[in-house]
Amino acid sequence: MKNCAIVGINWGDEGKGRMVDLLTEDYDIVVRFQGGGNAGHTVVNEKGKFSLHLLPSGIFRENVVNVLGNGVALDPENLWKEINDLKEKGIAVTPDNLKISSRASLLLPWHRELDALEELRLADKSYGSTKQGIAPFYADKYQKKAILAGELFYPEALKKHLTELMNWKNLTLTGVYHAQPYTKDMMEAWLKEAAEKIKPFICDTSDFLKTAQKQGKKILFEAQLGSLRDVDYGISPYTTSSNTMAAYAPIGSGLPSAKIIDVIGVVKAYSTCVGEGPFVCEMHGSEAERLREAGLEYGAKTGRPRRVGPLDIVATRYGVEVQNATEIALTKLDVLSYMDEIPVCTHYRIRGEETGKFPFPLALEEAEPVIRLLPGWKTDITQVRRWEDLPEAARNYVLFVEKEIGCPITYISVGPERDSMIIR
Ligand code: GDP
Numbered sequence: 001m002k003n004c005a006i007v008g009i010n011w012g013d014e015g016k017g018r019m020v021d022l023l024t025e026d027y028d029i030v031v032r033f034q035g036g037g038n039a040g041h042t043v044v045n046e047k048g049k050f051s052l053h054l055l056p057s058g059i060f061r062e063n064v065v066n067v068l069g070n071g072v073a074l075d076p077e078n079l080w081k082e083i084n085d086l087k088e089k090g091i092a093v094t095p096d097n098l099k100i101s102s103r104a105s106l107l108l109p110w111h112r113e114l115d116a117l118e119e120l121r122l123a124d125k126s127y128g129s130t131k132q133g134i135a136p137f138y139a140d141k142y143q144k145k146a147i148l149a150g151e152l153f154y155p156e157a158l159k160k161h162l163t164e165l166m167n168w169k170n171l172t173l174t175g176v177y178h179a180q181p182y183t184k185d186m187m188e189a190w191l192k193e194a195a196e197k198i199k200p201f202i203c204d205t206s207d208f209l210k211t212a213q214k215q216g217k218k219i220l221f222e223a224q225l226g227s228l229r230d231v232d233y234g235i236s237p238y239t240t241s242s243n244t245m246a247a248y249a250p251i252g253s254g255l256p257s258a259k260i261i262d263v264i265g266v267v268k269a270y271s272t273c274v275g276e277g278p279f280v281c282e283m284h285g286s287e288a289e290r291l292r293e294a295g296l297e298y299g300a301k302t303g304r305p306r307r308v309g310p311l312d313i314v315a316t317r318y319g320v321e322v323q324n325a326t327e328i329a330l331t332k333l334d335v336l337s338y339m340d341e342i343p344v345c346t347h348y349r350i351r352g353e354e355t356g357k358f359p360f361p362l363a364l365e366e367a368e369p370v371i372r373l374l375p376g377w378k379t380d381i382t383q384v385r386r387w388e389d390l391p392e393a394a395r396n397y398v399l400f401v402e403k404e405i406g407c408p409i410t411y412i413s414v415g416p417e418r419d420s421m422i423i424r
Pocket of ligand 1: 015332335
């Protein structure tokens with residue numbers, strides 16, 4: 001089988017976790033290659049309901065090895081908590097089924113603090129960060145002010161390096177934000193209580209993946225967030241700080257020689273967006289409230305109500321294109337069953353002109369959605385498992401989206417459970 005990446009096409013929260021959980025039945029390895037613990041991949045399977053933040057969504061399958069690649073923001077405190085939360089629910093997480101790249105950089109205590117301080121400083125202009133320290137983390141990584149996970153095996157050098165970074169970071173904390181400085185004692189305690197705990201999982205994951213590739217093992221690459229949050233291709237500056245693209249998977253996973261043949265783009269049957277930034281197709285008032293309630297659209301990490309709207313064809317087509325998606329999983333179709341007519345945003349109107357092209361981020365501020373209404377189906381479809389058993393209006397909706405975005409829709413989910421899936 002070919003390597004496959006599962007990526008978000010829109011603003012995130014499309015249902016990537018449930019797709020990874022489903023498809024890992026046929027894979028040996030799942031690798032997270034970017035992002036950090038700000039993800040909230042919800043998985044519902046025979047073991048229960050779980051919200052994964054940093055752990056790959058293959059963690060529930062007994063024969064699957066899960067890898068955190070060098071591209072992730074490795075937060076030892078939260079990862080350790082997540083591992084223990086799963087263990088309490090009977091899911092084994094051991095160095096056999098979880099491997100952490102020795103080249104992954106560690107998210108340090110001041111990253112979370114700086115994230116919160118900067119959002120506070122920005123006040124009403126804040127980016128809507130989840131305050132998990134992701135932006136300060138990646139900024140430091142690319143300035144080479146980072147600690148690699150593998151440094152834990154070199155304790156003397158690590159202590160020296162950590163003190164140097166702390167002294168440097170204290171200049172910003174105290175000078176710019178007038179916050180308290182970190183001390184050597186605080187950092188030693190952090191090393192002992194957080195970082196050391198994850199040491200047994202750290203290894204040369206590139207070696208592991210190279211060997212697996214030679215043995216013909218099947219590898220799934222799991223992305224966090226979606227195309228529109230990509231640091232290069234997203235709705236700047238309301239993006240995340242990493243590349244959410246399938247094209248980044250080889251780099252961030254630790255297997256730069258990997259060729260990703262299948263890219264499954266996950267698209268929700270309507271739009272949702274957490275946090276700030278332009279969201280052209282946004283619904284308001286009772287209409288939005290109804291859709292939010294129907295889809296239970298509240299952030300898995302923050303509990304924040306998600307902004308909602310109809311499916312945005314312009315943004316989705318762009319997302320498909322930049323991800324180079326080869327097929328689409330359309331999720332949450334069941335949520336639309338209450339609607340008499342299903343609104344779809346087919347174009348944007350910018351300064352009086354209709355366009356189907358996703359514009360430069362600043363132009364989004366003045367874009368208005370052009371809405372088309374498609375017939376609804378007003379039938380509970382949560383028990384449907386075959387394409388031909390879907391009501392005709394639901395099939396027509398899927399076919400319309402497929403044609404507009406130019407990519408085959410091969411999976412349609414009609415409920416959060418693992419088997420609530422129609423495979424075309
Ligand atoms: P991810 O971050 O892309 O994995 O997505 P999230 O987990 O944040 O959001 C998807 C949410 O929708 C989760 O709560 C899922 O359990 C739920 N979900 C996924 N697919 C379906 C579906 O087909 N129908 C319904 N009703 N809920 C779904």
